[in-house]
Amino acid sequence: MTETKKIRKVLLTQPNYSWSEKRTWKMYPYSLAVLNACIKDSFKTELFDPNFDNLSDEEILDSLRKSNADAVTLGTNSTEYVKTIEHMTSLIKTALPNAIVIEGGVLPTVAIGTAMKDKNVNYWVMGEGELAFPKLLNELNNSRHNLSEIKGLAYYENGKAMISRQEGHIEDLNSMPFADYGNLNIMDYGNQQLKYAQGLCARRLPYALTVTSRGCSYRCTFCSVPVISGSEVRVRSAENVLKEIDVMYKQGIKEVIFLDDHFLSNRKRVIDIMKGLIERKYDLTWKCVNLIVWLLDEELLDLMKKSGCYQITVSIESGNQDVLNKIIKKPVNLARVPGILSIARKKGLEIIANFIIGFPGETWEQIRDTFAYAEKLDVDLVNFHIATPLPNTDFAKRCIEEGYLPEDFNEKVASVGYTHGAISTDEFLAEELQILRAFEWDRINFRSKERKEAIARIQGISMEELENWRKETRHKLGVNVVK
Numbered sequence: 001m002t003e004t005k006k007i008r009k010v011l012l013t014q015p016n017y018s019w020s021e022k023r024t025w026k027m028y029p030y031s032l033a034v035l036n037a038c039i040k041d042s043f044k045t046e047l048f049d050p051n052f053d054n055l056s057d058e059e060i061l062d063s064l065r066k067s068n069a070d071a072v073t074l075g076t077n078s079t080e081y082v083k084t085i086e087h088m089t090s091l092i093k094t095a096l097p098n099a100i101v102i103e104g105g106v107l108p109t110v111a112i113g114t115a116m117k118d119k120n121v122n123y124w125v126m127g128e129g130e131l132a133f134p135k136l137l138n139e140l141n142n143s144r145h146n147l148s149e150i151k152g153l154a155y156y157e158n159g160k161a162m163i164s165r166q167e168g169h170i171e172d173l174n175s176m177p178f179a180d181y182g183n184l185n186i187m188d189y190g191n192q193q194l195k196y197a198q199g200l201c202a203r204r205l206p207y208a209l210t211v212t213s214r215g216c217s218y219r220c221t222f223c224s225v226p227v228i229s230g231s232e233v234r235v236r237s238a239e240n241v242l243k244e245i246d247v248m249y250k251q252g253i254k255e256v257i258f259l260d261d262h263f264l265s266n267r268k269r270v271i272d273i274m275k276g277l278i279e280r281k282y283d284l285t286w287k288c289v290n291l292i293v294w295l296l297d298e299e300l301l302d303l304m305k306k307s308g309c310y311q312i313t314v315s316i317e318s319g320n321q322d323v324l325n326k327i328i329k330k331p332v333n334l335a336r337v338p339g340i341l342s343i344a345r346k347k348g349l350e351i352i353a354n355f356i357i358g359f360p361g362e363t364w365e366q367i368r369d370t371f372a373y374a375e376k377l378d379v380d381l382v383n384f385h386i387a388t389p390l391p392n393t394d395f396a397k398r399c400i401e402e403g404y405l406p407e408d409f410n411e412k413v414a415s416v417g418y419t420h421g422a423i424s425t426d427e428f429l430a431e432e433l434q435i436l437r438a439f440e441w442d443r444i445n446f447r448s449k450e451r452k453e454a455i456a457r458i459q460g461i462s463m464e465e466l467e468n469w470r471k472e473t474r475h476k477l478g479v480n481v482v483k
Contacts, residue, residue: 011069015088033179064095076105089120113411124154127166207255221394233265238272258288274307311350319373351379
């Protein structure tokens with residue numbers, strides 16, 4: 001219990017991700033906007049997004065000083081950007097040495113040990129921050145605060161790490177406020193076409209993002225969703241979702257992109273959302289970044305098309321049934337997938353299919369099966385990713401147990417992407433996977449003029465840009481291809 005200065009103004013920010021020399025997008029800071037909605041009635045707030053304007057260190061320092069914030073919260077969206085995040089916290093402390101720095105998001109949630117090595121941060125919020133973050137701010141404003149009862153919070157006390165992990169998740173998502181972007185102009189974001197981002201590249205502008213459910217009940221070994229959002233799906237009601245879409249539409253939004261990990265978890269809810277969109281007769285299109293392929297059928301696909309959906313993304317992961325059953329633990333029946341996608345194609349929907357290669361226990365022939373299967377699918381675009389051991393997933397734990405990763409991997413965190421091989425086994429080398437992935441991606445996707453045109457449309461790029469993208473991907477094997 002200690003005394004502290006009163007917090008009156010809170011700055012919500014994120015790093016400039018272009019510092020990582022990886023491709024970055026001017027994407028809505030959705031999570032920060034939700035946090036802003038949770039605290040704006042109790043504190044003066046400001047959102048600051050150096051990523052959108054690609055600000056330099058000097059420009060960021062100047063903006064931070066002008067904010068004169070008492071507390072700064074930094075959102076993190078991936079473990080890939082540890083160094084980038086640390087650089088941003090150093091800038092915050094340089095500009096605002098007396099401000100309280102709070103870090104939340106993916107990094108502290110999945111790798112609190114790594115996050116807590118950053119001495120420029122005062123507090124770390126793990127898991128869903130909508131509860132712990134306001135509690136922390138309010139408690140810090142007590143003349144003699146006590147943080148021990150706040151779940152999902154980490155900090156140092158007398159040099160000792162105090163970590164109180166989140167217990168459970170927010171059950172009633174309808175109680176959460178809609179994202180509030182405050183001082184930011186949403187049309188600046190909504191009118192940005194996110195080239196090369198595929199599922200996030202809107203066909204119509206201005207667009208908006210939202211999340212209508214959290215968590216996933218499936219336990220795919222590589223996936224970090226259960227670690228971040230939980231293994232039980234929680235949903236916003238159809239009425240709640242439609243109310244938010246009403247607000248977006250009145251603001252001038254022409255397309256909505258759903259960021260849900262398991263949008264189809266509640267069939268009745270999804271049907272009610274789509275029927276609500278049809279009844280409204282809005283001039284609106286939509287899509288979801290990922291759909292569970294085995295839950296799709298003709299009724300759903302028909303309603304999707306009629307309600308404004310124009311594109312589906314499905315993650316099949318492997319073209320070998322044994323790999324799916326025994327290694328990935330994903331309940332996809334490969335024999336049924338072509339029929340489902342054929343229905344989607346007949347409805348006029350664009351289709352993107354995702355695959356992953358390079359798991360421990362996967363043979364070279366099984367990897368080749370994935371490319372052969374993908375080549376036969378009637379889809380517009382296939383993506384191939386190299387299996388990446390994300391901290392605290394079953395995949396990472398297996399890699400540690402079998403000696404492919406160091407024992408402290410979960411807290412060291414490898415800053416790799418999905419085109420970079422992280423492990424080698426007796427069956428394959430990481431370098432082989434990178435070469436194979438890049439050249440098979442090129443061979444399968446761009447084998448006809450029609451496919452090239454479809455992919456250019458999906459990626460929001462010209463044919464000239466497409467050819468340059470192909471060449472750069474081959475030359476760099478997809479690693480750190482910056483556009």
